[in-house]
Amino acid sequence: MQRPQEHGQQAELQEGLSAFQEVTPEEAAAVLALLEEHEPLLSHSVAFAEHLGQELQGLEEANLRAIISSEQQLAQLMSALDEALAEVGRVEETLRVCDELLEGVRQQMEHIHRESSLLHHLASNRTRLMDEILFLTSQLQLSQEHRTALSRADLSSPAAIGACTAAAQALSSCMDLPIHPSYRKLQAVAEQLILFETLKQNFESAFIHHITNIFKLQGNYQAPVLGHPMAVPSHGPHHEELLPYTPLMAWLRNTSPALFWDLLKVYSQNLGRLYEREIKALFEQAKISLSGRRKGSLQETWEKPTGTRQPRWSFPRSRESQEDTQTRGNIGRVLEQVLSELQPLCTSEQQFLQEFFWLGCDSVELQALEGSATKGGEPMAPPEDPPHTKTQSQPEEATTQLLSEIFSCLEPELRAFLDVCNTVHPLGCLQVLVTLSDSVFGTWGPSSAPPLSFLDSLLGNVLLLAKSNFNKCIGTLCKEMEEARPPSRMRGGVLPCVSRFQEFLAFSEELLRTSRHRGELDKAQLRLASSVFSSINSLSSANLKVNTDMVMMENFHHIHNFLCQRNIPCLESKKREAKQRSREHMEKYITTHVGQPLEWLKHFFEGVKARLAQGVKEEEVSFQLAYSKQELRKVIEKYPGKEVKRALETLYRTIHKHLSPEENLLPVVWQAMEQGFIRQYREFEDLIQRCYAGAGIALDFTMEDLLSYFNSITMSNM
Structure with missing residues (x-):
């Protein structure tokens, strides 16, 4: 029973506690302040x-x-x-x-x-x-004045051309208006557009008919005979006649491109006939000037057989030498004159085509130029620098094609003329190459720039042909020189191939005296020099009546002297080689002939040197039976001083016979022979002192005697 009672008390206590609230910090602070204020009274609670x-x-x-x-x-x-x-x-x-x-x-x-x-x-x-x-x-209104000008299509005077040009451009302005498609359904607009199209077609037909008649008249034009036979008539009057129609050509190109390009074909066909007649006449006169004959004999010259023609490298030496000399100069001069006539002809025609037909301009530029071509209804002159000049360094494809059609006969005629030049003279191809190189590279400038005109491009192609012909000619010359053999009765002197090589160098250097373009010639000269050297090296004693070494020495010496006089940079190595080869063959010749005056002595001492080489001691050589002192005395007795002098005189005459007087090598060879003889004498003396010492053996002549012999022979033959 106590436990429920205790439990009730605890519940009441908890309920009483929950009725109280927790004191807040502010309340606590107020209570503390109150207590501090009444601190004296706290001891008396009642108070x-x-x-x-x-x-x-x-x-x-x-x-x-x-x-x-x-x-x-x-x-x-x-x-x-x-x-x-x-x-x-x-x-x-x-x-x-x-x-x-x-x-x-x-x-x-x-x-x-x-x-x-x-x-x-x-x-x-x-x-x-x-x-x-x-x-x-x-x-969309075209004035009555413009309508009348287009209807009449009067192109007979500059004023009438100007009126037609202004009317045509006004008509183009009307027809090019950006009209909405729905407006074209309006009757008035449709009638106006039909009127414009009719005027345009009628005027196009009249203009094309008029300009075509001019082209035909110019194509059938017969130029009067000029004072100079090799001259081409100027086409300036023809160009001036057509230039007033330049704005109308631009108008036609914009409005009817098909009719415009057909008109270019008509121009090229008619003017091509005129240029063909003039170009053929020019080259015919060039051929006559080149040959110095009348036309009939000229044709016979080109057609006559050449089966008996002399070798390519054999220059004429008979009565035709003077005529050949003139021909040499004529080829370059005539070709230069032909090119000087063709250059202004082609250049002026190219400039006219680009100006008259507006080639090189696109449609935008052409429309801008057409709009500015007239002012106030009057035609204006073309600008000084029309837009096509910006592409003049690289002509448009249309310009090149048109020029190729107009001058279709130019390249075949030029190639045929180059063949004639090659026929007239053995080295006509060289003159052609030099002249074309000067013309082409002189136009291009120092850099390898592209050609600036149609003629430059054509000449570049012909130059390639000229290079090919020249290389073929040089190849033939090289083959003929390598296969050439001297005459069976030839007794020395300069070989024919050396003489021809000298003539080629003299001719080519004279031709290139004022030219700076000699790349192909340098290669040709090197090829010919190698062929000449090969021909000289292939000589055999069976084909000559004299010593082979002497002929080689003389020819290499001749080449060296000639190259020294000419001073050709590309042949410097050949000049040094010729000098070295000449010296080598001279030494071989001297080595061969220096022992002839003392032949038995030479053989004797060669045997002594052979024994020494085999290991025999120098003091034991005299005990060899074939090389004893007695044998040596017998050999020495065969060569008294008078006999030696006589043998040297015979040797001098032999050398004089072998050498040709043109080269004047006798003093040089004789002096070298003297030095070789002195070396031989000293060698004999040295072997006698070494192998026969104390035997009292000596040659019958001294060094002073030997020098006096040579001096006496030299003085007696001066």
């Missing part, structure tokens, strides 16, 4: 309790007075709120009335805005309609 009671009573009285006062203010506040609510009601009523009034105003403003928008669209449509009407009536 303190009384004091607290008095203060609590004062607070309750103050609270009551505050409550009574707040009720009065609350009543005043409620009265003020009632008045405010009444005022708000009146304001809302006023706002409602204003909103009703503004709703009417808004509807009226919306109506006004709609009316204003309709008026704006109406004014805009009227303005656009007026603009379109003015555009159609003004821009």
Whole structure:
């Protein structure tokens, strides 16, 4: 029974505790402040309790007075709120009335805005309609003056051409207007466009007919005979006759490209016949000037057989030498004159085609130029630097094609003329190559730039042919030189192949005296020099009546002297080789002939040197039976001083016989022979001192005697 009672007490305690609230920090701070304020009274609890009671009573009285006062203010506040609510009601009523009034105003403003928008669209449509009407009536209107000019198509005078040009350009302006497709359905617009097309077609036909007649007349033109036979008539008058029609050609190219390109074909066909006659006449006169014969004999010259013709490298030496000398100069001069006539002819024609037919301009540039070609209805001169000049360094494909058709006979005639040049002179191909190189590279400039004109391009192709012909000619010359053999009765001197090589060098260097383009010639000279050297090396004693070494020495010496005189840079290595080969063959010749005057002595001492080489001691050589002192004395007795001098005189005559007088090598060879003889004498003396010392053996002549022999022979033959 106690446990339920205890449990009830605990529950009441928990309930009482839960009724209390936790003291907040502010309340705790207030309690502490109160305790600090009444700290002296804390020791008298009764007094303190009384004091607290008095203060609590004062607070309750103050609270009551505050409550009574707040009720009065609350009543005043409620009265003020009632008045405010009444005022708000009146304001809302006023706002409602204003909103009703503004709703009417808004509807009226919306109506006004709609009316204003309709008026704006109406004014805009009227303005656009007026603009379109003015555009159609003004821009699609061609003046009566222009209509008359196009209908009459009078192209007989510069003024009439100017009027037609202005009318045609005005017609193009009308026809090129950007018209809406729907406008073309209007009857007035359709009739106007039909009128424009009719005027255009009629004027095109009249203009093409007129310009075609001019082309035909120019193509059939017969130029008067000029004072100079090798001269081409100038085409300046023909060009000046056509230049006034330049703006109309631009107009035709823009409006009817097919008719324009057909007109170019008509021009090339008619003018091509004129140029063909003039070019053929020019080359015919060039061939006559080259041969110095009349036309009939000239044809016979080209057609006669050449089966008995001499070798290519065999220059004429008989009565025709003077005529051949003139021909050498004529080939280059005539070809230069031909090129000097062709250069202005082709250049002026190319410039005229680019200016008259506006080749090299695209459609945009052409339209801009066509628009600026006339001013105030009067034709203006073409600009000083028309747009095609920007492509003049590389002509358009149309220009090149047109020029190729007009000058279709030029390249075949030029190639045929080069063949004639090659026939007239053995080295005509060299003169042609030099002249063409100077002409082509002189036009291109120092750099390898592309050709600037049609003729430059054509000459570049012909130059390749000239190089090929020259290389073939040099190949033939090299083969003939290598296979050439001297005559069976030849007794020395300069070989024919060396003489021809010398003539080729002299001729080519004289030809290139004022030329800077010698690349192909340098290669040719090197090839010919190698062939000449090969021909000299292939000589055999069976084909000559004299010593082979002497002939080789003489020819290499001749080549060296000639190259020293000419000073040709590309042949410097050949010059040094010729000098070395000449020296080598001279040494071989001297080695072969130096022992002839003392032949037995030479054989004897060669045997002595052989024994020494085999290991025999020098003091034991004299004990060899074949090389004893007695044998040596016998050999020495065969060569007294008088006999030696006589043998040297015979040797001198032999050398004189072997050498040709043109080269004047006798003193040089004789001096070299003297030096070789002195070396041989000293060698004999040395072997006698080494192998036969103390035997009292000596040659019958001394060094002084030997020098006096040579000096006496030299002086007696001066």
